[in-house]
Amino acid sequence: MTDDGTGGDSGDVLGVSGFGSVGYPKLVPEALAAREDAATLDLTVISGGSVGPEVDEALVESGAMARRYPFIGHEVLRQAINAGTVAFHDRHVAAVADEVRFGGLPSPDWAVVEAVAVGADWLVPSPSVGSTPAFVAAADRLVVEVNAAQPRGLEGLHDLLVRETPPGRDPLRLAAVDDRIGSSRISFAPGKLASVVRTDRPDTTYTFREPTAVDRALADELAGFLDAELDRNPAFAEALNLQFGVGSVGNAVVSALDAVDLGDRDVAYFGEVLQDALLDALDEGTVTSASATSLALSAEGQDRLFADLDRYAEQVVLRPVDVSNDPALIDSFGVVAVNGAVEVDLTGQVNSTHIGTDVVGGVGGSGDFLRNALLSVVALPSTAAGGDVSRVVPRVAHVDHTEHDVDVVVTDQGVADLRGLSPRERLTAMLDVAHPDFRQGLRDYRERALERGGHTPGGFDLAAAWPSDGE
Amino acid sequence: MTDDGTGGDSGDVLGVSGFGSVGYPKLVPEALAAREDAATLDLTVISGGSVGPEVDEALVESGAMARRYPFIGHEVLRQAINAGTVAFHDRHVAAVADEVRFGGLPSPDWAVVEAVAVGADWLVPSPSVGSTPAFVAAADRLVVEVNAAQPRGLEGLHDLLVRETPPGRDPLRLAAVDDRIGSSRISFAPGKLASVVRTDRPDTTYTFREPTAVDRALADELAGFLDAELDRNPAFAEALNLQFGVGSVGNAVVSALDAVDLGDRDVAYFGEVLQDALLDALDEGTVTSASATSLALSAEGQDRLFADLDRYAEQVVLRPVDVSNDPALIDSFGVVAVNGAVEVDLTGQVNSTHIGTDVVGGVGGSGDFLRNALLSVVALPSTAAGGDVSRVVPRVAHVDHTEHDVDVVVTDQGVADLRGLSPRERLTAMLDVAHPDFRQGLRDYRERALERGGHTPGGFDLAAAWPSDGE
Numbered sequence: 001m002t003d004d005g006t007g008g009d010s011g012d013v014l015g016v017s018g019f020g021s022v023g024y025p026k027l028v029p030e031a032l033a034a035r036e037d038a039a040t041l042d043l044t045v046i047s048g049g050s051v052g053p054e055v056d057e058a059l060v061e062s063g064a065m066a067r068r069y070p071f072i073g074h075e076v077l078r079q080a081i082n083a084g085t086v087a088f089h090d091r092h093v094a095a096v097a098d099e100v101r102f103g104g105l106p107s108p109d110w111a112v113v114e115a116v117a118v119g120a121d122w123l124v125p126s127p128s129v130g131s132t133p134a135f136v137a138a139a140d141r142l143v144v145e146v147n148a149a150q151p152r153g154l155e156g157l158h159d160l161l162v163r164e165t166p167p168g169r170d171p172l173r174l175a176a177v178d179d180r181i182g183s184s185r186i187s188f189a190p191g192k193l194a195s196v197v198r199t200d201r202p203d204t205t206y207t208f209r210e211p212t213a214v215d216r217a218l219a220d221e222l223a224g225f226l227d228a229e230l231d232r233n234p235a236f237a238e239a240l241n242l243q244f245g246v247g248s249v250g251n252a253v254v255s256a257l258d259a260v261d262l263g264d265r266d267v268a269y270f271g272e273v274l275q276d277a278l279l280d281a282l283d284e285g286t287v288t289s290a291s292a293t294s295l296a297l298s299a300e301g302q303d304r305l306f307a308d309l310d311r312y313a314e315q316v317v318l319r320p321v322d323v324s325n326d327p328a329l330i331d332s333f334g335v336v337a338v339n340g341a342v343e344v345d346l347t348g349q350v351n352s353t354h355i356g357t358d359v360v361g362g363v364g365g366s367g368d369f370l371r372n373a374l375l376s377v378v379a380l381p382s383t384a385a386g387g388d389v390s391r392v393v394p395r396v397a398h399v400d401h402t403e404h405d406v407d408v409v410v411t412d413q414g415v416a417d418l419r420g421l422s423p424r425e426r427l428t429a430m431l432d433v434a435h436p437d438f439r440q441g442l443r444d445y446r447e448r449a450l451e452r453g454g455h456t457p458g459g460f461d462l463a464a465a466w467p468s469d470g471e
Numbered sequence: 472m473t474d475d476g477t478g479g480d481s482g483d484v485l486g487v488s489g490f491g492s493v494g495y496p497k498l499v500p501e502a503l504a505a506r507e508d509a510a511t512l513d514l515t516v517i518s519g520g521s522v523g524p525e526v527d528e529a530l531v532e533s534g535a536m537a538r539r540y541p542f543i544g545h546e547v548l549r550q551a552i553n554a555g556t557v558a559f560h561d562r563h564v565a566a567v568a569d570e571v572r573f574g575g576l577p578s579p580d581w582a583v584v585e586a587v588a589v590g591a592d593w594l595v596p597s598p599s600v601g602s603t604p605a606f607v608a609a610a611d612r613l614v615v616e617v618n619a620a621q622p623r624g625l626e627g628l629h630d631l632l633v634r635e636t637p638p639g640r641d642p643l644r645l646a647a648v649d650d651r652i653g654s655s656r657i658s659f660a661p662g663k664l665a666s667v668v669r670t671d672r673p674d675t676t677y678t679f680r681e682p683t684a685v686d687r688a689l690a691d692e693l694a695g696f697l698d699a700e701l702d703r704n705p706a707f708a709e710a711l712n713l714q715f716g717v718g719s720v721g722n723a724v725v726s727a728l729d730a731v732d733l734g735d736r737d738v739a740y741f742g743e744v745l746q747d748a749l750l751d752a753l754d755e756g757t758v759t760s761a762s763a764t765s766l767a768l769s770a771e772g773q774d775r776l777f778a779d780l781d782r783y784a785e786q787v788v789l790r791p792v793d794v795s796n797d798p799a800l801i802d803s804f805g806v807v808a809v810n811g812a813v814e815v816d817l818t819g820q821v822n823s824t825h826i827g828t829d830v831v832g833g834v835g836g837s838g839d840f841l842r843n844a845l846l847s848v849v850a851l852p853s854t855a856a857g858g859d860v861s862r863v864v865p866r867v868a869h870v871d872h873t874e875h876d877v878d879v880v881v882t883d884q885g886v887a888d889l890r891g892l893s894p895r896e897r898l899t900a901m902l903d904v905a906h907p908d909f910r911q912g913l914r915d916y917r918e919r920a921l922e923r924g925g926h927t928p929g930g931f932d933l934a935a936a937w938p939s940d941g942e
Contacts, residue, residue, distance in 0.1 A: 067891075067893075069891070081893075081926050082924070082925055082926045083924070084895055084924070084926075087892075087893040087895070087896060088893050088926065089891060089892060089893050089894075090874075090875060091875060092875055092876075098845065099890075101705075101706075102704055102705065102706040102805075102845060102846075103700070103703060103704045103706075103846075103890070104846075104878065104890050104891070105890065105891050106891060165705070165706060165805075166706055166802065166803060166804065166805025166845055167706070167710050167711075167712050167803070167804045167805035167806075167845075168710070168803070168804070168805075169802075169803055169805075170644060170803065171642035171643065171644055171799040171800070171802070171803050172642065172799075173641060173642055173644075229574070232574060233573055233574045234572075234573065234636070235572075235573040235574075235636060235637055235638070239638050239639070240638075241638050327798040327799060327802065327843060328642035328643075328798060328799030328802065329642070331637065331640075331642070331798065331799065332637065332638070332639070332640055332641065332642050333637065333638045333639070334573075334636075334637025334638035334639075334640070335638075349870065354926070354927060356925065356930075357923060357924065357925025357926065357927050357928055357929060357930065358925045358926055359925075359926035359927065363875055367873075367875060371842060372798060374569065374573060374637055374638075375573075375574075375575075395931070398927060399820065399870035399873055400873055400875070401873070402838075402870055402871055402872070402873065403560075403561075404561060404562060404563055404834055404838060404871070405563075407575065419570075419574070419575050419576065420538075420540070420560060420575070420576050420577060421558075421560060422538075422552075422558040422559050422560050423560075424555055424558070425558060452828060453553070453554070453555070453828065454553055454827065454828025454829045454830075455552050455553045455555075455559065455825070455828065455829055455830035456825060456828050456830065456869060457828055458828060459827075459828065459935070460866070460931040460932070460934040460935035461931070461932070461935040463931040464930070464931035464932040464935055
């Protein structure tokens with residue numbers, strides 16, 4: 001992908017807009033995938049998070065993609081990574097902007113950005129911010145796709161900036177979750193803009209399923225826990241700032257909020273993704289403001305947001321992901337973080353990314369929030385695969401969050417408050433959140449582990465004997 | 472431990488000053504251990520970090536201690552924890568101040584604090600700050616031991632504060648590593664002071680061993696890496712802010728600095744512990760200022776510091792550990808973090824705390840720095856036990872730092888720059904840092920793992936077959 005069309009095995013690095021499958025370029029990746037020499041392009045693709053099929057399916061199927069950071073959302077890409085044909089490393093999404101600028105990841109040769117408007121030295125990104133400001137700043141050249149399917153009024157949601165260079169940069173500081181400290185546009189050096197293409201192709205929208213009995217049980221357990229915590233914890237006496245993941249976890253948290261006595265607390269969302277349940281909570285007034293980096297909305301949710309952008313702009317701010325997920329801001333807001341996971345183990349270690357040795361997604365922002373939140377909750381159904389597999393296991397197949405970083409585990413079966421508990425005590429507390437079908441098996445593991453002794457009883461051979469290891 | 476002497480199985484929570492075996496109370500824990508009913512006291516002891524034998528040996532041997540957070544430094548305590556007779560959970564030391572205030576750990580009934588001076592509503596802590604300001608703020612009652620063996624002039628080093636309550640607290644902000652934003656004293660409500668005792672018993676001092684050939688080889692590899700990184704990374708063009716662990720790692724970093732072309736860069740230490748090698752570097756002018764929470768000095772080093780406190784107070788600041796290790800400040804200073812470890816594995820996971828199932832120390836501040844540094848380096852000898860055990864293993868026995876949080880591994884054998892590498896690529900890159908005696912075994916593991924496939928090849932059964940699992 002060069003101006004003179006030499007392309008070939010140039011191994012260009014593309015910094016691509018998009019996060020949560022919105023706001024990503026469509027025509028440029030499709031054109032790259034359609035090239036006869038696609039298989040020799042050897043591209044490194046870095047995005048904010050998940051992006052659409054034009055990037056993560058077409059470029060993989062054509063053989064153009066050699067490397068991918070920091071997150072995967074599509075089956076075709078996932079298979080290529082697990083087969084070892086695309087090299088992938090999973091990064092905390094908050095760190096990517098710094099990493100492309102300061103040597104942690106390759107610096108982009110090209111920034112390929114979807115926008116709702118562009119000028120000679122500025123652009124307004126479409127509804128996903130992610131790491132786009134950093135990609136534009138770091139890239140040598142810029143290609144902008146202006147998408148007429150995205151309303152121009154999205155500019156009203158944006159609060160954009162590129163962080164200063166360390167050492168000596170000031171910590172970020174927001175007076176409130178919906179405070180603004182940047183600009184509604186991304187600026188760049190005029191010579192950087194290589195080309196502008198136009199499209200009106202819409203983004204993928206999310207499909208949310210109806211809550212199941214398990215989802216409702218999880219929401220109930222979460223509500224019980226939050227109720228007690230709001231009572232006991234002085235930090236939440238006046239306000240509650242929440243982050244939660246997308247999909248059933250987010251829905252469970254919002255359902256839980258309806259069941260909790262919030263008193264006259266100010267409740268805000270300081271998280272990563274604006275989703276339907278959050279839009280509902282904003283409309284109902286349960287949540288008064290929201291900070292995120294992107295959207296994960298159904299078609300109906302997107303229509304609702306786009307139809308009323310001016311009103312939502314008073315409550316909703318979209319930020320670069322190194323701001324939305326910034327450790328200092330998460331700390332400052334005393335965030336209660338509630339994130340899903342693939343599985344958790346009896347000592348409180350969390351696997352967010354792997355089934356056995358295969359990666360199935362990415363750590364995303366879960367580590368940014370769990371590590372820096374005032375209260376870190378992992379919420380997940382107690383089983384997977386229609387009840388055949390326990391998500392509470394002796395030892396997780398992959399550690400994305402350590403025992404030091406997880407305070408509380410909630411499932412449809414109960415709450416394990418791990419704060420202050422030793423690993424031995426956790427072996428018992430975690431049984432409460434396991435599905436009854438698997439409790440005896442986990443008890444047996446615990447007995448065998450305790451016989452061995454040690455501060456963190458266990459051993460690889462004992463873990464290998466567990467049926468749902470995924471091996 | 473109550474005023475009326477009822478004591479018994481009250482299960483009191485003690486917040487104890489001390490960090491790195493200095494600045495801890497001596498007479499009070501000794502008195503508690505000497506009580507006839509010691510074994511029924513059921514005490515929970517929370518300190519900043521490691522403390523002296525009067526706490527972590529006497530209270531354990533007498534049976535008075537039931538629980539301990541967040542770090543262990545003494546063999547007697549370690550044995551009790553691994554045997555399960557004292558409950559322990561290992562915490563990131565930066566988080567403890569918040570945890571005792573906001574429900575993460577028990578709130579102290581008593582703060583037991585060593586000081587160099589005390590008034591009706593203030594004290595000046597002795598040379599360890601740790602979480603003492605938070606313990607004093609959170610505790611119901613306060614006991615102060617004034618230690619005449621510690622010079623009064625230590626006050627000149629202190630920059631003390633208790634962070635605001637989230638949500639809505641401002642991120643911490645320092646204009647320079649040696650900037651001051653607090654007070655030299657800890658204030659408290661006058662009614663809180665229950666008693667003052669006096670002692671002149673000195674703290675334990677550190678004994679550093681002479682550098683070995685392995686230490687020198689590690690320093691050489693580190694120097695080569697730093698030299699190249701300073702050349703390539705724009706973030707380090709003008710200044711370099713370092714953090715490094717205590718002992719041989721710290722010595723290796725300081726030796727490496729002597730061998731690196733620093734140009735006219737300003738070099739500062741933004742870390743956790745002031746140690747002899749750092750004092751040397753300050754005296755020689757290689758390092759111009761230092762921020763830490765405590766001392767880990769030899770007798771000679773301590774004499775040197777104490778004899779010249781006014782001069783050192785111009786360059787050295789001692790802070791609460793939630794400031795010295797604050798994520799926002801580590802980010803702001805673009806810290807290069809260099810920490811030791813027990814072992815590392817082929818995908819870059821790091822074990823800082825366990826040998827097999829036994830805990831041997833604590834995560835301390837290593838996670839605060841590795842997670843938030845601009846560049847995260849783990850530096851360790853390639854072998855342990857006189858060369859019999861590889862510290863580079865297929866899979867670590869315990870994950871304290873995930874594959875997402877470690878950029879570079881350095882041993883006496885070489886450098887593995889893991890940035891941007893997929894797990895499969897890491898399996899190869901990590902061979903370079905293994906000792907030649909173990910490379911064939913690790914290669915064999917790699918082959919078996921690759922045959923299985925997946926994004927992160929491996930499996931508990933393969934890990935269990937490795938000889939140095941410690942099981």
